[in-house]
Amino acid sequence: NPTLREVADRTGRFVGTAVNDGRLSDGTYANIAKGEFSSVTAENAMKWGSVEPNRGQFNWAAADRLVSFAQANRQKVYGHTLVWHSQMPNWLANGSFSNAELRTIMTGHVTTQVARYKGKVQRWDVVNEAFNENGTLRASKFYNQLGQSYIADAFRVARAADPSAKLFINDYNTEGTNAKSDGLYNLVKSLKSQGVPIDGVGFQSHLIVGQVPSTMKANLQRFADLGVEVVISELDIRMATPADAAKLQQQANDYKAVARTCLAIARCTGITVWGFGDRDSWVPGTFPGQGAANLYDTNYQPKPAYNAFRDGLAGS
Ligand code: G3I
Numbered sequence: 001n002p003t004l005r006e007v008a009d010r011t012g013r014f015v016g017t018a019v020n021d022g023r024l025s026d027g028t029y030a031n032i033a034k035g036e037f038s039s040v041t042a043e044n045a046m047k048w049g050s051v052e053p054n055r056g057q058f059n060w061a062a063a064d065r066l067v068s069f070a071q072a073n074r075q076k077v078y079g080h081t082l083v084w085h086s087q088m089p090n091w092l093a094n095g096s097f098s099n100a101e102l103r104t105i106m107t108g109h110v111t112t113q114v115a116r117y118k119g120k121v122q123r124w125d126v127v128n129e130a131f132n133e134n135g136t137l138r139a140s141k142f143y144n145q146l147g148q149s150y151i152a153d154a155f156r157v158a159r160a161a162d163p164s165a166k167l168f169i170n171d172y173n174t175e176g177t178n179a180k181s182d183g184l185y186n187l188v189k190s191l192k193s194q195g196v197p198i199d200g201v202g203f204q205s206h207l208i209v210g211q212v213p214s215t216m217k218a219n220l221q222r223f224a225d226l227g228v229e230v231v232i233s234e235l236d237i238r239m240a241t242p243a244d245a246a247k248l249q250q251q252a253n254d255y256k257a258v259a260r261t262c263l264a265i266a267r268c269t270g271i272t273v274w275g276f277g278d279r280d281s282w283v284p285g286t287f288p289g290q291g292a293a294n295l296y297d298t299n300y301q302p303k304p305a306y307n308a309f310r311d312g313l314a315g316s
Pocket residue numbers: 043044086087172204234282
């Protein structure tokens with residue numbers, strides 16, 4: 001049987017996974033990560049809190065490890081994430097800075113990190129989760145002090161640091177047409193019209209079994225029609241645990257539907273799953289009583305979703 005990456009290659013798309021640095025030393029984990037996927041995203045290792053735990057003191061070890069892993073296995077690297085209200089280092093989250101200082105800190109961070117991986121990271125989530133559910137901009141530290149212009153500023157300095165990297169804005173609960181995706185759509189449209197260098201939109205797609213939004217394809221298509229790439233950036237499909245045959249079958253159908261949605265859109269360039277094994281998932285820790293959201297079970301055996309997802313990526 002072909003691997004996910006072989007199948008995705010045939011339509012010129014990438015199929016990626018989030019990688020947990022702490023799990024790469026497990027041979028089974030590493031073999032699936034390299035064998036099945038053509039792209040990797042650091043689950044945590046490239047976040048600001050990971051790379052600059054103390055101001056001016058950098059820890060690139062885990063991020064570098066992932067980039068080396070990708071190079072050794074002919075994989076793309078999807079950089080996640082530069083400007084985000086969460087997982088900021090404590091010195092930044094709890095510190096007080098003048099607006100001018102905060103702006104310099106933010107643009108300096110983007111420049112440093114993008115420049116470090118110039119030519120090695122093909123896509124960056126420049127701004128992550130900027131929106132509230134009602135479509136207004138989230139009151140993050142950056143928004144509160146700098147206003148909406150923090151977004152355009154982050155994209156401009158990222159472009160200057162690596163002109164070849166594709167620059168994305170990424171969010172969740174924006175897969176279907178709703179108030180939040182309307183807000184995101186209007187922002188992307190306005191950034192494009194102002195000449196801000198934005199290349200793509202990531203739809204995280206942390207979905208629930210049986211609830212793939214019916215408007216997902218139309219919604220992604222309207223973004224693609226703005227002339228940007230669209231990617232499914234953090235796919236998982238959770239259920240109430242324990243799993244049973246019916247839920248696993250519905251999940252398989254849902255993974256396939258998401259893959260087919262991407263294939264139906266010329267500008268949808270790839271799909272990243274947010275981890276591949278149920279034992280590694282963030283879901284049970286955040287949503288107690290839910291889980292089993294991934295393609296492989298807790299023993300890294302493929303679930304019905306694996307075959308269905310591969311069929312979907314193959315266009316069948
Ligand atoms: O590294 C520390 C470790 O030293 C400590 O012992 C341990 C104790 O709890 O915590 C460890 O940090 C955890 C980190 O994951 C690494 O495992 C954090 O507590 C935990 O909050 C963090 O969770 C991550 C979460 O983002 C944080 O917001 C998840 O792994 C990661 O899957 C999740 O990913 C996000 C995307 O970045 C953005 N979109 C949503 C997605 C799911 O929440």
